[in-house]
Amino acid sequence: MSTTPAPPPASSPAEAPGGALARSLSHGQMAMIAMGSALGTGLFLGSGAAIGMSGPAVILCFALGSAIAATIALSMGEMSSRYPVRGGFGTLAARFLSPYWGYLTRWLYWFVTICVTGAELVACATYLRYWASGVPLWAGILLFAAIILAINLTSVGSFGVVEFWLSSIKVVAVLVFILIGIFLVVVGLPSSPAPGLTNLTADGGFLPFGIGSVWIAMSVVMFSFGGIELLSITAAEAKDPGAAIRTAARTTIIRLAFFYVLAVGVVVALLPWREASGQGEEVTASPFVLVFDRIGIPGAASLTNVIVLIAALSAANANLYAGSRMLHSLSADAMAPAFLSRLSRRHVPVRGIAVSSAGIVLAAALAFTGVGGVFGYMMALVVFSVLLVWALILVSYLFYRRTRDGRETFRLPGGAATAAAGLIGVLGVFSTIVVVRDLQLAALVGVPAVAIATALYLLVVRHRIDPRRTDAAFAEAEAAEAGTAGRATGQEAGTTPTT
Structure with a gap:
């Protein structure tokens, strides 16, 4: 006889201490969440700054960026499909490097997510002023912040559905833009003759500032690929983590490379590059x-x-999600205040969401005080931090390769050699700090932040870490992966899984 569980009493608390995140995300939702974070302002707004640095050669920048991002996404995909742990690549760094690197990776990435959330909301407010130029930037930021907070405070299943549709809209829109753009480039309209490829070689040629400009522009372009890390973070809330990550890793990177290179190519083919860049203005x-x-x-x-x-709204939404989950994993592993591990009755880390709203507050405060170039400053902070995170992901992968047990169902083509090449690419982009002023300003914030985080680790966190927590997270992840694999095997054999 089946029974229906009784509902919780009315007096039950709104939050429960600790607890497990709900595994509610499907394959498609995971892929779209990663797309939602990565396919955002970096392409639609930040590409203007990259065009101003390199001219039509921005196409090469996005092609190189796609190759580096593919290496990171696929190495993460191999590790996370084998170990879909809470905390994603941060927990993997703790296991394959050391607890300190796991701690630093996660805190750095949390900083990335709050800055990206703020930057994307600045972009939303900027787009709003296209129609209503009198609306203050800070007011637009707060308006759109209220929307993403409402979405994130629902269940993860509801969040996944909303993000799936938001990301689907922009994926379809970019595809339509590319098709229309190619038509305009090749055929044109009566009112606008087809330019062909003349804009790619006019006004200084394809490389108006020389080959070195490609290297410098990479400091802006790589902002566009921030968000691919969500493939690893969402593993802890996936229905079928191993298969979902494998599918999402492959499809996400193919879509990103296709969309970025072709979409930017269409822009610089249709517009003179100085016009597309805003001619050096904000x-x-x-x-x-x-x-x-x-x-x-x-x-x-x-x-x-x-x-x-x-x-932009979709990307802000996805990054607020990522930041709250990263704080939850840090708290669960005693690397952040304990109260952040509490979940609501819908298994949502409400307190993590509240603290991760710091980027929203920062963006609104900068806009309210009238500081110019708010988007540029926040983008530089993101690039500085995310490059460090990506480097640590690839180093973690190189150490992970030494411990592979042959049970992997998904592998990075080329293995360690490909990861090493990706690491060289990341370090090459990071080296632009010697000539890019915004990155130098970001370092003035980022380096002290790393120093403070390291001091806190040595003085406080190191003594609270229990390696058994990481072991338990890996055991839970392996059990989840084994369970879904077992169900899949049963279904293929024509059996009905027992409950």
Whole structure:
């Protein structure tokens, strides 16, 4: 006789201490969450700054960035499909490097997520001013912040559905933009003759600032790929983590490479590169919107602005999610205050979401005080921090390769050699700090932050770490993966899994 569990008493607390995150995300939702974070402002708004640095050669920048991002995503995919642990790549770094590196990786990435959340909301507010120029930037930031907070405070299943559709809208929109753009480049309109490839070689040629400009522009371009790490973080809330990560890793990186290279190529083919870049001024509109503004297709520019706004909102939404989950994993492993591990009755880390809203507060405060270039400053902070995180992910993978047990069902093509090449690429981009002023300013914040985090680790956290917590997380992840694999095997054999 089946029984229905009784509902919790009315007096039950709204939050439960600790507890496990709910495994509610499907394959498609995981892929779209990663796309939601990565396919955002870096392409739609930040590409203007990259074009200003390198001209039409920005196409090469995005191609190189796609190759580096693919290495990171696929190495993460191999590790996380084998060990879908809470805390993702941070917990993996703790196991394969040391507890300190796991601690630092997770705190660095949390810092990345709060800065990206703030930067994406700045972009949303910037897009809003395309229609309502009188709306203060800080007011737009707070408006869109309320929306993503409401989405994140629901269950993870509801979050996954909303993010899936937000990301789907922008994926379809970018694909349509590419197709229309190619038509305009090759065929044109009566009011706008086809430019062909002339804009790629005019006004200084394909490399107006020389080959070194490609290297310098990478400091901006790599911001666009921040978010691929979510593939690892969502593993702890996936219904079928191993298979989901394998699918998401492959599809995400293919889509990103295709969208970024072709979309940016269309922009610089249709617009003179100085116009697409904003001519060195602070970016106030997306180059994608400028394309349709210049061509004069009725309503197309406004529709494109809606799409890029949705893209930024989706990315902000995904990064607030990532930050709250990273804080939850840090707290569960005694690397952050214990109260952050508490979950709501819907298995949502509400307190982690509240603390991870710091980026929203920072962005609104900077905008309110009238500081110019808010988006540029926050983008530089993200690039500085995410490059360190990516380097640690690839180093973790190199050490992971020494311990592989042959049970992997997904592998990085080329293995350690590919990871080493990716690491060289990351370090090459990081070296632009010697010439890029915004990255130098970011280092003035980032280096002291790392020093403070290290001091806290040595004085406080190191004495609280229990290696058994990491062991338990790995055991739980392996059990989850074994369980889903067992169910899949049973279904393939035509049996009904027992409950």
